Amino acid sequence: MPVWLRDCRWRQSASAVYLSLPVPGVRVTPSNIFCTDQYLKVSVPPFLFEVFLYAPIDDINSTAKIGNGLIFFTLYKKEEAMWDSLSLASDNKEKLQCLRQDAVLKAHEKAKAETEAKKVTKQKHKRYALEATMKLEEAERKRIEELKEKERQKVTKELELWKKQQKDAEKQNRVQQELLPQEVEQLKEKKKEKMNKTRISNEGTSKTRLQPTKGCHGSSSMFSENLKEEQLPAPRSAATIKINFTSRVFPTPLRESRVAEEEEWLHKQAEARRTVSADMAELEDLKEEERNPDWLKDKGNKMFAMGNYLAAVNAYTLAMRLNNKLPLLYLNRAACHLKLRNFHKAIEDSSKALELLTPPVPDNESARVKAYVRRGTAFCQLELYTEGLQDYEAALRIDPENKTIQTDAEKIRHVIQGSMQDS
Amino acid sequence: SGAAGLERPQLVLHTQQALNYTLFDCKWVPRSARLLCLGSAARGTGVLQLYELRGARLALLREIEKPKPIKCGTFGATSLQQRYLATGDFGGNLNIWNLEAPEIPVYSVKGHKEIINSIDGVGGLGIGEGAPEIVTGSRDGTVKVWDPRQKDTPVANMEPIQGESKRDCWTVAFGNAYNQEERVVCAGYDNGDIKLFDLKTMSLRWETSIKNGVCSVEFDRKDIGMNKLVATSLEGKFHVFDMRIQHPTKGFASVSEKVQKSTIWQVRHLPQNRDIFMTSGGAGSLHLWKYEYPAQRSKKDSEGAEMGVAGSVSHLQNVTLSTQPICSFDWSPDKKGLCVCGAFDQTVRVLIVTKLNKV
Numbered sequence: 001m002p003v004w005l006r007d008c009r010w011r012q013s014a015s016a017v018y019l020s021l022p023v024p025g026v027r028v029t030p031s032n033i034f035c036t037d038q039y040l041k042v043s044v045p046p047f048l049f050e051v052f053l054y055a056p057i058d059d060i061n062s063t064a065k066i067g068n069g070l071i072f073f074t075l076y077k078k079e080e081a082m083w084d085s086l087s088l089a090s091d092n093k094e095k096l097q098c099l100r101q102d103a104v105l106k107a108h109e110k111a112k113a114e115t116e117a118k119k120v121t122k123q124k125h126k127r128y129a130l131e132a133t134m135k136l137e138e139a140e141r142k143r144i145e146e147l148k149e150k151e152r153q154k155v156t157k158e159l160e161l162w163k164k165q166q167k168d169a170e171k172q173n174r175v176q177q178e179l180l181p182q183e184v185e186q187l188k189e190k191k192k193e194k195m196n197k198t199r200i201s202n203e204g205t206s207k208t209r210l211q212p213t214k215g216c217h218g219s220s221s222m223f224s225e226n227l228k229e230e231q232l233p234a235p236r237s238a239a240t241i242k243i244n245f246t247s248r249v250f251p252t253p254l255r256e257s258r259v260a261e262e263e264e265w266l267h268k269q270a271e272a273r274r275t276v277s278a279d280m281a282e283l284e285d286l287k288e289e290e291r292n293p294d295w296l297k298d299k300g301n302k303m304f305a306m307g308n309y310l311a312a313v314n315a316y317t318l319a320m321r322l323n324n325k326l327p328l329l330y331l332n333r334a335a336c337h338l339k340l341r342n343f344h345k346a347i348e349d350s351s352k353a354l355e356l357l358t359p360p361v362p363d364n365e366s367a368r369v370k371a372y373v374r375r376g377t378a379f380c381q382l383e384l385y386t387e388g389l390q391d392y393e394a395a396l397r398i399d400p401e402n403k404t405i406q407t408d409a410e411k412i413r414h415v416i417q418g419s420m421q422d423s
Numbered sequence: 424s425g426a427a428g429l430e431r432p433q434l435v436l437h438t439q440q441a442l443n444y445t446l447f448d449c450k451w452v453p454r455s456a457r458l459l460c461l462g463s464a465a466r467g468t469g470v471l472q473l474y475e476l477r478g479a480r481l482a483l484l485r486e487i488e489k490p491k492p493i494k495c496g497t498f499g500a501t502s503l504q505q506r507y508l509a510t511g512d513f514g515g516n517l518n519i520w521n522l523e524a525p526e527i528p529v530y531s532v533k534g535h536k537e538i539i540n541s542i543d544g545v546g547g548l549g550i551g552e553g554a555p556e557i558v559t560g561s562r563d564g565t566v567k568v569w570d571p572r573q574k575d576t577p578v579a580n581m582e583p584i585q586g587e588s589k590r591d592c593w594t595v596a597f598g599n600a601y602n603q604e605e606r607v608v609c610a611g612y613d614n615g616d617i618k619l620f621d622l623k624t625m626s627l628r629w630e631t632s633i634k635n636g637v638c639s640v641e642f643d644r645k646d647i648g649m650n651k652l653v654a655t656s657l658e659g660k661f662h663v664f665d666m667r668i669q670h671p672t673k674g675f676a677s678v679s680e681k682v683q684k685s686t687i688w689q690v691r692h693l694p695q696n697r698d699i700f701m702t703s704g705g706a707g708s709l710h711l712w713k714y715e716y717p718a719q720r721s722k723k724d725s726e727g728a729e730m731g732v733a734g735s736v737s738h739l740q741n742v743t744l745s746t747q748p749i750c751s752f753d754w755s756p757d758k759k760g761l762c763v764c765g766a767f768d769q770t771v772r773v774l775i776v777t778k779l780n781k782v
Contacts (some may be wrong), residue, residue, distance in 0.1 A: 159437075233553060233554050242583070244586045245587065245590050
């Protein structure tokens with residue numbers, strides 16, 4: 001329960017009411033004071049003071065002075081009149097409650113109105129600031145434009161001046177050139193005269209005097225051009241310099257090379273060489289050379305050439321057990337299977353070879369062509385002509401100039417069309 | 424950055440002209456305000472157009488049509504009075520034209536089996552000494568040097584060894600022509616090779632490879648002892664080589680810079696200041712650069728042999744003019760800062776670079 005403060009003292013003048021309220025022992029801040037135009041409340045827990053004013057006051061201009069355990073209110077009356085008492089006399093609690101609520105509402109609305117007003121002024125200020133900055137930037141831009149324009153004009157003027165000079169110089173040149181032949185003759189005569197004179201004078205004087213070519217020094221710059229022409233060296237004696245160009249592992253410039261893919265291919269090949277099968281138990285029976293996949297591959301190739309296809313297959317298979325990453329083994333074994341009419345196995349091996357021949361680079365082009373052709377052949381032998389044609393066309397994409405592949409692809413197309421007509 | 428940015432050189436577009444043919448090369452006519460555009464018309468013939476800069480526009484003075492599209496041209500080997508133009512065309516023909524009477528060439532030779540990609544001339548225009556010579560580089564992998572006084576056969580031929588696969592030569596440049604005997608030719612190929620041929624000793628003096636195809640090479644001056652060489656390539660890189668000191672194994676020191684992902688089509692040094700150069704790019708942009716020399720241009724390696732030290736390159740300014748590559752660029756030899764560039768959007772543009780004195 002709050003403690004009501006009742007011992008307030010007040011006095012009034014025509015225009016104001018002076019109210020002093022002692023608030024013993026507690027600190028009062030402005031937030032503890034609530035005032036509207038007809039209601040005044042001070043709430044400092046545990047103390048409470050309220051008064052319903054006799055007449056409305058100007059709550060915006062009224063002041064409250066807080067200090068020394070006392071609040072001193074100066075309330076300016078709205079109407080200048082002497083009040084009979086400080087507060088309204090009323091016992092009706094409901095009425096009092098109503099008045100209280102009204103007061104609170106009023107305060108709220110006032111607060112709202114204030115915030116609205118603040119917002120509006122803030123916007124106005126913002127807009128003003130924006131316009132001001134825009135004006136400044138505009139001015140700056142204009143200044144720069146003007147400077148640029150001035151430069152341009154200055155430069156244009158200089159250009160015109162220079163052009164005029166050029167024209168004048170050209171005119172002079174032309175005039176001088178017209179005079180040239182005459183002048184040349186005149187000067188030549190003068191030269192001769194001078195030479196004669198000096199010779200005569202020298203004969204009469206000491207022998208040690210040098211004989212400068214005075215005539216030449218006196219000539220104008222135009223003649224030096226003519227003299228220069230006579231002094232030009234003869235055309236160079238023809239010769240050839242042979243050159244060669246920077247070599248690379250793959251001879252293409254940076255923009256053409258697919259460096260990343262080529263590196264990958266090289267890397268793969270290097271790794272494949274290093275792979276050694278872990279299946280060493282059975283391999284202990286093998287002789288030294290039979291452990292070398294390359295030797296086995298060569299053996300297989302020889303068998304193939306001799307027509308001993310089964311032996312070739314065995315050789316390749318053994319090689320694969322040692323190193324299953326060499327695409328050429330699969331490629332060659334596929335060829336053997338084709339000869340042995342094991343078409344399914346030929347397809348398997350060609351596919352495995354193609355798998356290992358990635359990434360596609362110029363280096364493994366011929367191997368890929370072979371793989372596609374072998375697989376295509378196997379498909380066709382199994383009467384899977386569409387798949388076969390696909391492989392032939394893939395081969396053609398890599399090697400478009402190959403006549404054999406072209407004719408074979410044509411044949412397959414005919415077969416497909418023929419069978420379509422039949423069915 | 425407003426004020427500080429305006430102190431750097433600005434690349435101001437002065438005027439431009441839309442053309443109705445593909446432009447491959449544009450060159451200023453020396454001692455004049457005229458410029459030449461070379462290219463290929465839609466019907467497969469060659470076009471030469473002569474424009475004059477009048478105020479803020481280009482006025483067409485002459486248009487000449489030739490049977491084969493023209494790829495490149497140079498005034499480098501002609502005298503100032505004659506101002507003959509040497510061109511290389513798509514058929515591998517080298518022709519020298521008198522623009523006053525262009526019906527019949529002054530000199531003509533079918534120099535190469537395939538298109539002449541690049542041409543350079545030295546010994547003319549009152550610059551340097553020695554015989555006037557023209558060098559052409561072609562897709563057939565050969566680089567040939569011609570003397571206009573000798574018909575039909577080149578005075579030097581740099582060709583691949585028999586049986587060797589050939590690579591396109593994309594660019595050639597003369598250098599080191601500081602007296603009557605000395606001369607070098609630098610050639611860049613599409614596989615990234617750069618080769619330096621010494622014409623006095625008729626030998627290969629140096630070669631290197633920069634991995635990406637070399638689009639353009641140029642010495643900072645043709646008529647002095649070799650000082651710097653800039654080589655530009657695909658994928659936005661260019662290399663500046665210090666050509667003063669050649670190490671027996673490491674060659675020349677270099678510094679490289681990457682601009683953007685796009686090809687750098689051309690490099691051209693400012694005639695009035697050999698440390699400033701412009702690169703033109705595949706994204707339609709021009710970049711202006713300045714080379715700064717290092718404190719010491721040479722140092723000794725571990726065995727006591729001298730080797731060069733490369734400096735650094737600083738970027739001065741850039742501008743994007745087009746969405747298509749700018750394939751050719753030329754500084755005016757007479758007016759500092761005036762330049763022309765041609766792009767594959769069939770437009771030739773004249774630009775002025777300001778504040779080059781303050782760089």
